[in-house]
Amino acid sequence: xxxxxxxxxxxPVHPHPLLAAEQNKGWKNLASAYEELRQRIIAxxxxxxxxxxxxxxxxxxxxxxxxxxxxxxxxxxxxxxxxSMPYDFPVDVEFANTWNDANEKRGLTSRxxxxxxxxxxxxxxxxxxxxxxxxxxxVSIVSSNVYSNRAETIVLAKSCLDAIEKTGRKVAVIxxxxxxxxxxxEPIEPKDDHIHSLKDDEWNxxxxxxxxxxxxxxxAQLSRxxxxxxxxxxxxxxxxxxxxxxxxxxxxxxIGEVLAYEPLHGAGGxxxxxxPDPNRTGDKEYDEDNVEYYPGDRDVLDNDGKxxxxxxxxxxxxxxxxxxxxxxxxxxxxxxxxxxxSAPKPVGAYPHARKVGDLLYLSGVGPRQAGSDEIPGxxxxxxxxxxxxxxxxxxxxxxxxxxxxILEAAxxxxxxAQDITVFLIxxxxxxxxxxxxxxxxxxxxxxxxxxxxxTALPTPIAVEMKVIALS
Amino acid sequence: MGDGxxxxxxxxxxxxxxxxxxxxxxxxxVSECGWENLRWAYERMRANLDQLDxxxxxxxxxxxxxxxGTHFLGLEKFKSLSVDPVFPNLFRYHxxxxxxxELARAIHDxxxxxxxxVKMMENPDFRVDYGTITxxxxxxxxxxxxxxxxxxxxxxxxxSVEVMQEMTAQLGRATARAIEKSGKRAVxxxxxxxxxxxxxxxxxxxxxMSKEHISSHHLYLxxxxxxxxxxxxxxxxxxxxxxxxxxxxxxxxxxxxxxWLLAALDYPKYEAIVHGYGTIIGTGNxxxxxxxxxxxxxx
Numbered sequence: 001x002x003x004x005x006x007x008x009x010x011x012p013v014h015p016h017p018l019l020a021a022e023q024n025k026g027w028k029n030l031a032s033a034y035e036e037l038r039q040r041i042i043a044x045x046x047x048x049x050x051x052x053x054x055x056x057x058x059x060x061x062x063x064x065x066x067x068x069x070x071x072x073x074x075x076x077x078x079x080x081x082x083x084s085m086p087y088d089f090p091v092d093v094e095f096a097n098t099w100n101d102a103n104e105k106r107g108l109t110s111r112x113x114x115x116x117x118x119x120x121x122x123x124x125x126x127x128x129x130x131x132x133x134x135x136x137x138x139v140s141i142v143s144s145n146v147y148s149n150r151a152e153t154i155v156l157a158k159s160c161l162d163a164i165e166k167t168g169r170k171v172a173v174i175x176x177x178x179x180x181x182x183x184x185x186e187p188i189e190p191k192d193d194h195i196h197s198l199k200d201d202e203w204n205x206x207x208x209x210x211x212x213x214x215x216x217x218x219x220a221q222l223s224r225x226x227x228x229x230x231x232x233x234x235x236x237x238x239x240x241x242x243x244x245x246x247x248x249x250x251x252x253x254x255i256g257e258v259l260a261y262e263p264l265h266g267a268g269g270x271x272x273x274x275x276p277d278p279n280r281t282g283d284k285e286y287d288e289d290n291v292e293y294y295p296g297d298r299d300v301l302d303n304d305g306k307x308x309x310x311x312x313x314x315x316x317x318x319x320x321x322x323x324x325x326x327x328x329x330x331x332x333x334x335x336x337x338x339x340x341x342s343a344p345k346p347v348g349a350y351p352h353a354r355k356v357g358d359l360l361y362l363s364g365v366g367p368r369q370a371g372s373d374e375i376p377g378x379x380x381x382x383x384x385x386x387x388x389x390x391x392x393x394x395x396x397x398x399x400x401x402x403x404x405x406i407l408e409a410a411x412x413x414x415x416x417a418q419d420i421t422v423f424l425i426x427x428x429x430x431x432x433x434x435x436x437x438x439x440x441x442x443x444x445x446x447x448x449x450x451x452x453x454x455t456a457l458p459t460p461i462a463v464e465m466k467v468i469a470l471s
Numbered sequence: 472m473g474d475g476x477x478x479x480x481x482x483x484x485x486x487x488x489x490x491x492x493x494x495x496x497x498x499x500x501v502s503e504c505g506w507e508n509l510r511w512a513y514e515r516m517r518a519n520l521d522q523l524d525x526x527x528x529x530x531x532x533x534x535x536x537x538x539x540g541t542h543f544l545g546l547e548k549f550k551s552l553s554v555d556p557v558f559p560n561l562f563r564y565h566x567x568x569x570x571x572x573e574l575a576r577a578i579h580d581x582x583x584x585x586x587x588x589v590k591m592m593e594n595p596d597f598r599v600d601y602g603t604i605t606x607x608x609x610x611x612x613x614x615x616x617x618x619x620x621x622x623x624x625x626x627x628x629x630x631s632v633e634v635m636q637e638m639t640a641q642l643g644r645a646t647a648r649a650i651e652k653s654g655k656r657a658v659x660x661x662x663x664x665x666x667x668x669x670x671x672x673x674x675x676x677x678x679x680m681s682k683e684h685i686s687s688h689h690l691y692l693x694x695x696x697x698x699x700x701x702x703x704x705x706x707x708x709x710x711x712x713x714x715x716x717x718x719x720x721x722x723x724x725x726x727x728x729x730x731w732l733l734a735a736l737d738y739p740k741y742e743a744i745v746h747g748y749g750t751i752i753g754t755g756n757x758x759x760x761x762x763x764x765x766x767x768x769x770x
Contacts, residue, residue, distance in 0.1 A: 035540060056556070057556070057557075058557060059557045059669045059752075060557065060558075060671060060672065060673045061670060061671060061672065073596045074596075074598075075594045075596045075597040075598065077535060077537055077542075077600075077622070078537050078538055078539050079595075080542075080592050080593075080594040080597055081590070081594065083594075084594060084596040113559055115554055115559045115560075115563055116552075117552040117554045117563065118554045118559050119554060119556050119598065120558070121556075128680075145755050147585075147670070147671055179608075182629065183538050183539065183714055184539065185538065185539060185540065185588060185626065186539060186540060186588040187539060187588065187590070232628045232629050265539070287662070292747075366741055430582075
């Protein structure tokens with residue numbers, strides 16, 4: 001299938017353009033911009049509206065609405081005197097379910113929500129009401145996790161792209177969010193509305209200048225600074241730019257247009273239209289990781305996966321995450337991703353192993369020791385990058401022991417190894433020693449083997465093994 | 472009119488898990504059990520309150536979050552379905568609530584006279600927050616007392632915890648005065664937990680108690696420090712420590728409930744009754760009663 005993000009947009013979360021547009025010129029201007037955006041969505045051929053709303057906060061991972069027809073009457077907690085907001089709209093259930101599966105495969109905690117009366121948040125309701133009043137396009141709404149960081153949010157965006165690809169949907173992505181979100185803390189007359197402070201206004205205009213130039217990733221990389229400058233300490237920080245940039249490939253290759261920018265009880269509200277432009281090559285700064293899956297970083301649910309130190313006390317692991325079970329399989333078991341505290345920490349975005357059907361595919365395994373990163377037999381290079389003597393037998397033995405550890409963490413064992421590829425950085429020097437140790441372990445097992453000479457490995461080691469085993 | 476009084480007050484946290492575990496007819500999901508230490512603590516508090524004659528429950532919940540001052544439910548009846556936005560699998564509760572609008576407006580007016588920003592909520596479609604419903608259910612499941620429901624003014628997020636302290640303490644004093652003038656006997660509830668760092672995953676069986684523990688030891692230490700101050704009558708110290716506690720323990724006291732309650736009680740120096748402490752999905756929760764009536768009798 002050939003799904004794609006056909007357009008993106010930023011819209012405000014407050015109900016004023018929906019409920020009280022006539023009371024203030026700026027609110028009416030925003031309502032008109034919503035209408036313009038609505039027409040552009042129709043023209044884009046979008047088949048699904050994806051909404052990421054900062055007013056839907058979640059704690060247990062991310063939540064996706066898969067109720068086929070949410071309907072209720074919403075009243076805003078603060079602006080209840082502006083009126084009620086009845087809603088009744090269609091949800092793209094297949095898309096939500098596919099996105100949920102993709103989230104789990106990428107290591108995210110995720111669940112679908114299908115309960116009558118579930119409170120759809122105000123940002124989503126305003127967006128759906130003004131952008132899709134005739135229910136022409138089904139919707140998919142995702143929550144904003146209060147604890148999620150950039151990596152988790154970027155991975156959420158990539159899961160969304162997975163779902164777009166798998167379903168073949170043409171998708172318009174809407175971020176319901178404020179720019180500066182400091183409101184006045186006392187009631188004001190509608191005619192007196194203005195941005196809360198000059199500083200907030202200046203930051204808002206800077207953000208919009210970037211977005212107007214299609215520099216979405218640049219805004220995303222400024223998210224933390226923007227949050228500290230013009231956002232109050234709400235639980236959801238300025239994350240939507242990470243999400244929006246994520247679904248657009250984390251680049252600046254967009255055509256942006258600011259349709260409106262107005263105050264909403266002091267907060268900054270804007271309607272922005274963003275179109276992908278494959279012909280652009282906008283400059284950008286890659287100063288943060290481009291993460292592919294989320295292994296977790298909190299370790300707060302249970303201690304089952306913790307290693308024991310020499311005193312028998314639990315010790316924390318940086319890389320295993322809270323989702324790891326005693327068996328070494330991370331949350332989202334369908335993903336089959338395997339991590340082990342007892343194996344050396346991966347040097348990139350990959351698991352120690354992945355279970356597919358009855359087979360276990362191990363990532364390349366070297367001799368580094370879990371926790372310390374020490375290399376038995378010595379490193380191939382010293383700290384200055386100069387070559388030095390090392391013991392290939394000790395490295396090979398450590399390498400095989402690490403393979404054994406990972407296989408056992410996945411519920412398998414060394415004797416179930418089926419096919420082994422070995423990488424040596426110096427075949428002439430090391431083959432004999434490596435082969436001797438190898439034979440101690442594998443003669444009776446009889447796995448097939450291929451040994452290759454390569455120029456280098458990512459860390460100063462001399463040998464690495466890639467293993468396929470029965471689970 | 473006059474001679475109204477607060478006959479009892481309580482820190483009455485609102486985790487929907489406790490209602491879920493109890494299986495009341497109003498709640499749709501069904502559980503096997505769970506969080507008994509806290510549920511039995513609530514039972515002990517209920518038994519105490521059942522001995523009292525009171526007219527109204529006054530509650531401040533952190534889950535009606537308002538940014539433009541403090542709001543009050545301003546209609547006599549609210550009847551609907553409450554679905555927890557975070558734990559919809561646990562809490563889908565059919566509520567039928569009577570509101571003491573007269574007292575609500577009296578507190579509103581007292582607070583306004585103090586210069587606080589206040590507003591009555593009079594939209595009949597408004598859905599009452601699940602924190603209010605949970606704490607009220609666990610305190611008085613018969614639902615035979617009207618309530619006054621006060622929103623949580625999130626001034627902490629706009630200014631600082633210290634500003635929140637001042638504003639909600641002022642609201643607490645206004646609440647006490649309004650109750651006194653009303654001639655009514657009130658039970659006052661602060662609906663908040665203590666430390667508030669959640670787990671971000673949920674067990675397949677939510678009531679699997681083998682998974683339940685505090686998120687981290689330092690949060691436990693903070694909870695114990697705060698509880699010790701409250702139970703030993705050192706509530707002014709607790710008030711003074713609140714900003715640091717709120718920030719260090721990521722505490723739900725950021726909503727102002729406990730500050731408001733202590734101010735309404737004029738910082739009691741007598742011992743509070745700690746009915747129980749336990750964790751819920753990693754957060755620290757204590758059920759603590761201030762038996763104001765008993766103190767009055769002793770005096």
